[in-house]
Amino acid sequence: xxxxxxxxxxxxxxxxxxxxxxxxxxxxxxxxxxxxxxxxxxxxxxxxxxxxxxxxxxxxxxxxxxxxxxxxxxxxxxxxxxxxxxxxxxxxxxxxxxxxxxxxxxxxxxxxxxxxxxxxxxxxxxxxxxxxxxxxxxxxxxxxxxxxxxxxxxxxxxxxxxxxxxxxxxxxxxxxxxxxxxxxxxxxxxxxxxxxxxxxxxxxxxxxxxxxxxxxxxxxxxxxxxxxx
Amino acid sequence: xxxxxxxxxxxxxxxxxxxxxxxxxxxxxxxxxxxxxxxxxxxxxxxxxxxxxxxxxxxxxxxxxxxxxxxxxxxxxxxxxxxxxxxxxxxxxxxxxxxxxxxxxxxxxxxxxxxxxxxxxxxxxxxxxxxxxxxxxxxxxxxxxxxxxxxxxxxxxxxxxxxxxxxxxxxxxxxxxxxxxxxxxxxxxxxxxxxxxxxxxxxxxxxxxxxxxxxxxxxxxxxxxxxxxxxxxxxxxxxxxxxxxxxxxxxxxxxxxxxxxxxxxxxxxxxxxxxxxxxxxxxxxxxxxxxxxxxxxxxxxxxxxxxxxxxxxxxxxxxxxxxxxxxxxxxxxxxxxxxxxxxxxxxxxxxxxxxxxxxxxxxxxxxxxxxxxxxxxxxxxxxxxxxxxxxxxxxxxxxxxxxxxxxxxxxxxxxxxxxxxxxxxxxxxxxxxxxxxxxxxxxxxxxxxxx
Amino acid sequence: xxxxxxxxxxxxxxxxxxxxxxxxxxxxxxxxxxxxxxxxxxxxxxxxxxxxxxxxxxxxxxxxxxxxxxxxxxxxxxxxxxxxxxxxxxxxxxxxxxxxxxxxxxxxxxxxxxxxxxxxxxxxxxxxxxxxxxxxxxxxxxxxxxxxxxxxxxxxxxxxxxxxxxxxxxxxxxxxxxxxx
Numbered sequence: 108x109x110x111x112x113x114x115x116x117x118x119x120x121x122x123x124x125x126x127x128x129x130x131x132x133x134x135x136x137x138x139x140x141x142x143x144x145x146x147x148x149x150x151x152x153x154x155x156x157x158x159x160x161x162x163x164x165x166x167x168x169x170x171x172x173x174x175x176x177x178x179x180x181x182x183x184x185x186x187x188x189x190x191x192x193x194x195x196x197x198x199x200x201x202x203x204x205x206x207x208x209x210x211x212x213x214x215x216x217x218x219x220x221x222x223x224x225x226x227x228x229x230x231x232x233x234x235x236x237x238x239x240x241x242x243x244x245x246x247x248x249x250x251x252x253x254x255x256x257x258x259x260x261x262x263x264x265x266x267x268x269x270x271x272x273x274x275x276x277x278x279x280x281x282x283x284x285x286x287x288x289x290x291x292x293x294x295x296x297x298x299x300x301x302x303x304x305x306x307x308x309x310x311x312x313x314x315x316x317x318x319x320x321x322x323x324x325x326x327x328x329x330x331x332x333x334x335x336x
Numbered sequence: 337x338x339x340x341x342x343x344x345x346x347x348x349x350x351x352x353x354x355x356x357x358x359x360x361x362x363x364x365x366x367x368x369x370x371x372x373x374x375x376x377x378x379x380x381x382x383x384x385x386x387x388x389x390x391x392x393x394x395x396x397x398x399x400x401x402x403x404x405x406x407x408x409x410x411x412x413x414x415x416x417x418x419x420x421x422x423x424x425x426x427x428x429x430x431x432x433x434x435x436x437x438x439x440x441x442x443x444x445x446x447x448x449x450x451x452x453x454x455x456x457x458x459x460x461x462x463x464x465x466x467x468x469x470x471x472x473x474x475x476x477x478x479x480x481x482x483x484x485x486x487x488x489x490x491x492x493x494x495x496x497x498x499x500x501x502x503x504x505x506x507x508x509x510x511x512x513x514x515x516x517x518x519x520x521x522x523x524x525x526x527x528x529x530x531x532x533x534x535x536x537x538x539x540x541x542x543x544x545x546x547x548x549x550x551x552x553x554x555x556x557x558x559x560x561x562x563x564x565x566x567x568x569x570x571x572x573x574x575x576x577x578x579x580x581x582x583x584x585x586x587x588x589x590x591x592x593x594x595x596x597x598x599x600x601x602x603x604x605x606x607x608x609x610x611x612x613x614x615x616x617x618x619x620x621x622x623x624x625x626x627x628x629x630x631x632x633x634x635x636x637x638x639x640x641x642x643x644x645x646x647x648x649x650x651x652x653x654x655x656x657x658x659x660x661x662x663x664x665x666x667x668x669x670x671x672x673x674x675x676x677x678x679x680x681x682x683x684x685x686x687x688x689x690x691x692x693x694x695x696x697x698x699x700x701x702x703x704x705x706x707x708x709x710x711x712x713x714x715x716x717x718x719x720x721x722x723x724x725x726x727x728x729x730x731x732x733x734x735x736x737x738x739x740x741x742x743x744x745x746x747x748x749x750x751x752x753x754x755x756x757x758x759x760x761x762x763x764x765x766x767x768x769x770x771x772x773x774x775x776x777x778x779x780x781x782x783x784x785x786x787x
Numbered sequence: 788x789x790x791x792x793x794x795x796x797x798x799x800x801x802x803x804x805x806x807x808x809x810x811x812x813x814x815x816x817x818x819x820x821x822x823x824x825x826x827x828x829x830x831x832x833x834x835x836x837x838x839x840x841x842x843x844x845x846x847x848x849x850x851x852x853x854x855x856x857x858x859x860x861x862x863x864x865x866x867x868x869x870x871x872x873x874x875x876x877x878x879x880x881x882x883x884x885x886x887x888x889x890x891x892x893x894x895x896x897x898x899x900x901x902x903x904x905x906x907x908x909x910x911x912x913x914x915x916x917x918x919x920x921x922x923x924x925x926x927x928x929x930x931x932x933x934x935x936x937x938x939x940x941x942x943x944x945x946x947x948x949x950x951x952x953x954x955x956x957x958x959x960x961x962x963x964x965x966x967x968x
Contacts, residue, residue, distance in 0.1 A: 158694070181698070188696015201344075201688055203351035208343065215340035216696035228340075265695075385879040392875075434937075617936045618875055619886060619905040626899050642874030642882065646916040649880040 109273055109305025110134040110157065115166035117156060127152050128330040129166075132323075136272070137301040141308045141316050144325025150309045153329065154277055158191060159183040171272035188217040192266030194276040199262035202251025206241065207232055209250050210265045220269025235264040238298040240290070256287040263295050270300045276308040285314055292318045345705055348688075349712070352681060359677050360716050366670040367721025367759060370663045372728055377659060384410070384652065386524045388641055390460055391437075392618055395419070395427055395628055396610040398635040401644045408439055408610040409641070410525045411449040415441065418607025423634045427611070430627065432620045435460050437612040440537045443497050448483045450497055450530045452537025460614055463520035471533045477513040478531040481521040489515050497532075534608075613638075667759065671766045674713065678770040682706065682777075689778045699778045703771045707764060714763035816965045817866040817929055820889045820904055823943060825858050854901035857943055859931045866929040866945060867961045868906075869953050872917045881913035887945065891919040906943045914950040922953035926961055 111133050118126030127149055134140055144150060155161040156168060159175055168175045171190050178186045192213065193199075200209045210232045214221040224231045236246055239260040245253060250261060259279055266274050276295075280288040292308075292315040299306060308319070316322050325331075349356060387409050388394075396404045397417040406412040428436045437460060440452035451457075455470045458478075469478065479489055489495070493515040513532060521527055615621060621640060628638035682689075689702055814822060831849055833840070840846050871891045876884035887906045908925055917923050927947035934941060951957055 184693060184696050184698040184701075186696075187694070193694045195694075198687055199691070201691060204344070204347055208347065211340055212344065212692075213695050215338060215344065216692070216701070381879060389876065617902070617940050617942075619902050619907070619936075619942060621873060621886065622888065622899040622905070640873060642877050642885070642916065643918060645877070646874065646880060646918050649916070650918075653880075 109136045109138070109171065110307065111167065111169040113167040115156070115163050115168055117152065117161065117163045126331075127156075129153075129328055130330075132328055134305050134307060136303060136305050138320045139296055139299070139306040139308075139318075140321045140323060141310060141319040142323045142325060142328070143310060143313065143316070144329075145311055148325045149329045149331035150277070150325065152331075154275060154309065157273075157275060158187055158193070185216065188213075189219045190272045192268075192271045192274045194259070194262050194266050194274070194279045196278040197255075197282050199265070200250035200258055203249050205247050206236075206250050206253060206257075206261045207246040209261055210235065210268055213265045213268050217269060217271075220271060223269050231268060232264070235268055235298065236261075239264045239267075239294045255282050256291070259283060259287075259291055260294060263291070263298070267295075267298055267304075270303055272303060272305065274299070274304060274306045276306070276310075278310050278312070279308065280310065280312055280315070288312065288314050289318075341701075341705075345708060348705075349709065355677060355681070356713065359674050360713055360720065362673060363670050363714065363717030363759070363763075364720035364724055366666050367717055368724035368728060369666060371721065371725035373659055373663055375725070375729055377656060381652070384645070384648065386522070387645065388461060388524070388612065390614060391612040391641055392615045392621055393613040393624060393628075394610055394639040394641055395424075395613060395636055396639070398629075398637045401637065401639040402648060404610055404637075404639055405641060405644045405648065407441060408612075411441075411529060415609045418609060419611070419636065420634055421608060423631065423636060424608055424611055426633070427613075427628060427631065427636070430624065432615055432617065432624050434614045434616045436614070437461055438534060438608045439610050439612070440534055440607070441609045443537065445495060445497050445530055446487060448480075448487075448528055448530055450532060450537075452532050452534045454534055457531065457612075461612060462526060463522045465520040466517070469517055469519075472516055473514075474533060474536050474539065475513045476516040476533065476536075478517040478519055479515055480519050480527040480529045480531075482527040483530055484518045489518065491515055491518060667762070671759075671763060674710075674763065675766045675770060678706065678710065678767060679773060682770050682774045686777055686781060689774065690781050693778055693781075699775045702778055703775050706771050706774060707767055710763050710767040711760065714760045717763075718757070718759050814861075814864070816864050817861060817868065818962045818965065820868065820870075823858065823861070823903060823906075825856050828853050828856060854903055855940070855942070857903050857931055857941065861929055861943075862931040864929055865927075865965055867924065867926050867958070867965060868945075869922055869924045869958055870906075871919060871922055874916050875907075877916060878913070880916050882910075882916050883913045884909045885916075887925055891922075902942065906945055908945045908947050910947045910950065917952070924951050924953050924958055924961060926950075 112129050113131055115129040115132075116127070118124060118128075142150065142153075152161065156163060157170065159178065162176070173186070173190070175183075175186075200206075201212070204212070207229070211228050214224075214228060221228075233243070233246070236243070241257060241260050241264065245257060250258060253261065259282070262279070263276075266276075274295075279295075280291055283291060296306065296318055306319075394404060394408060396408070396415060397419050399416050403413060404415060407414050424436070424438055427433070435456055437453055437456040439457075441449065443450035443452070458466045458469045466478075471478070477495070483489065494512045495515065496512045513536070519527075519531075613624075615624065625638040625640065628636050692702060693699070817823065831853075868887065870887040870889050872882070873886040873888060874882040874884075875886060876882060885908055887908045888900045889904055890900065906929075908927075925945055925947050926949045927945045930944045930946060931941070933944070936942075
């Protein structure tokens with residue numbers, strides 16, 4: 108199982124306090140999911156719970172078969188680095204680092220992903236870059252100088268390298284225009300290793316949903332009250 | 337740390353190279369300043385450490401013991417009043433005295449002081465290698481090691497002496513002296529002095545009144561005066577034999593000079609600034625001191641050098657501590673700016689930090705990177721600071737020596753820098769505050785910083 | 788000199804009043820300035836002193852002689868003695884050889900100490916020079932053989948093991964370590 112959530116509850120006990128519940132969410136390995144819903148509907152909370160930043164009050168939350176509650180705080184960062192590849196809405200990259208180094212950076216704190224590579228890091232980076240249609244000449248440039256579309260694709264390559272079990276994307280296309288959006292998702296989905304990776308995209312953008320295997324609605328999944336932020 | 341993280345760190349430094357350079361430069365300047373001041377302090381101390389080891393008492397007209405030592409031994413300032421030659425004879429006649437060296441100060445040559453004295457100074461006070469040296473004639477001159485080095489003198493050179501302590505005095509150009517000996521290094525202030533026979537010092541001043549030259553003297557006059565006085569002495573049946581220990585013969589009754597004692601800071605024939613004494617039994621030192629104080633013909637005092645030097649040291653100690661306090665302040669200030677810069681940059685790098693956390697970097701790893709940065713900055717600053725200080729001391733050596741009389745056997749020593757080593761752990765300690773801040777920020781921000 | 792004679796009475800008083808019993812038999816250690824004076828040193832002083840006797844040069848020379856007498860039997864004894872320092876060999880603010888005297892010499896109202904109460908102290912480790920306001924305690928061994936000056940005078944010397952700033956507690960402590968007064 109890529110992601111498995113059962114009877115998850117998170118929130119504060121106070122009346123009119125924040126509460127967040129998911130009774131059942133099972134995402135299968137090799138499948139691609141898009142979770143639709145407006146901003147503020149609990150998507151951020153879900154992502155924070157999935158990445159181990161927030162701890163649920165009760166329930167099961169499993170990534171790549173590992174119960175997150177069983178991972179100590181000390182190891183959480185490492186676990187996250189090894190098993191989850193993130194793509195944020197914007198500002199994904201370290202601007203003064205080259206695109207190449209940004210992609211390779213994902214391996215700096217995740218030796219498991221590093222081990223999964225065949226051959227030299229550079230070769231793998233180049234291969235992924237090709238797969239995401241990032242021109243070779245851009246790889247050596249500081250990431251801050253790339254266009255937004257190029258940056259997002261670099262971010263995707265970084266999330267993909269070393270094939271972590273789960274790819275989580277938080278509104279990755281909201282800064283892109285329609286054409287770039289379609290291209291982005293096509294390339295992303297096309298570059299997945301479907302034998303071991305699950306893709307979950309959280310978005311309010313309906314433009315490219317037909318590329319995904321499954322479309323989920325936030326209201327169906329999350330029982331949300333109040334505002335965490 | 338693997339090569340990818342190291343690469344990250346290096347590239348991060350490179351990206352911020354401008355502000356980092358500024359901080360490193362500022363710290364390096366503070367370190368250089370610190371080291372230079374240590375250096376000067378040490379040289380000053382060295383200058384005061386080795387002095388008149390064999391001298392048991394310094395006798396002078398009653399006044400300030402510190403002033404007497406400073407002027408007679410260190411050549412700093414001058415004495416207020418003089419001793420009469422008769423007093424010198426009487427004190428020297430005390431049974432407890434083993435030897436004595438009278439000194440007459442006030443002349444100078446190109447910034448170095450000229451001391452009128454007797455051969456006894458070579459036998460008892462200066463270097464062992466010069467023990468047997470004696471002045472050969474009236475206008476002979478023995479030069480201290482540093483003087484010879486700095487002014488490039490050799491035996492046989494002829495030089496002219498000035499009146500007064502500064503360079504502004506009128507020169508006695510009617511009388512020139514011959515350099516007879518370059519003295520061995522003593523590592524005391526006497527290395528920076530020039531020695532002439534006592535009676536030469538008196539003879540020079542014979543033509544002066546109130547600081548101005550009245551009569552142009554020629555060498556023949558001087559020698560003639562000496563011969564005349566010799567004759568007079570024989571006639572008067574002077575008891576003192578003309579031996580080398582007592583060559584300060586000065587005669588109030590000599591009618592060739594009608595000087596009066598208006599010549600306070602100008603050393604006419606009637607005055608000795610101070611006399612160095614060696615005792616037969618050092619245990620009598622306090623008793624002799626009392627006897628000198630009780631001498632009725634003139635108000636005198638006997639200074640025990642060790643005691644007075646210790647007082648001078650206490651004064652220097654105060655200044656020392658002042659210096660150290662300032663130094664610490666300077667380094668503290670610069671470290672503070674380093675901390676400020678780190679905090680500022682850490683704030684700017686919050687986005688960066690959250691990206692790294694998303695990639696699996698634990699907060700303590702980020703703190704570790706910050707610490708490595710602080711280490712890098714402080715070590716660079718230290719090395720650069722030492723280089724600056726070394727260069728500075730090379731450039732300034734001449735100025736220090738000529739203007740301030742600060743000379744040391746070794747100019748710049750690495751040992752001056754040892755205190756600066758404390759900069760590194762201090763910088764790391766100073767880093768704790770921004771590190772904690774960073775840690776907490778990255779925990780709170782998680783991976784969702786939207787800046 | 789006349790002054791020494793005139794002020795001599797002071798030292799006579801000091802010498803004779805302080806622990807006369809300690810001077811009777813050979814002590815095992817020295818903890819007092821009076822211990823250093825031979826017994827009956829000033830016995831040649833008559834009961835009633837005439838002023839004419841003070842100024843008599845023969846009398847004066849007897850006193851001067853008496854002031855140089857030491858007790859050879861004290862050789863090599865452990866010694867703990869408080870006093871004041873007159874530095875002889877020094878470098879900077881540190882000294883390795885000094886004179887130990889019983890009173891701060893610079894005050895003119897106090898007479899200078901006699902020769903047999905002026906002790907050469909030498910140290911292996913340099914110690915800070917103490918000025919006249921800072922009394923100290925010397926701990927070591929007292930020596931009476933060997934010459935003390937180039938001119939072959941005998942006198943007391945101390946080979947010092949430790950120098951500490953004076954305090955009554957410190958003094959008592961050290962004397963106790965020697966075995967009590």
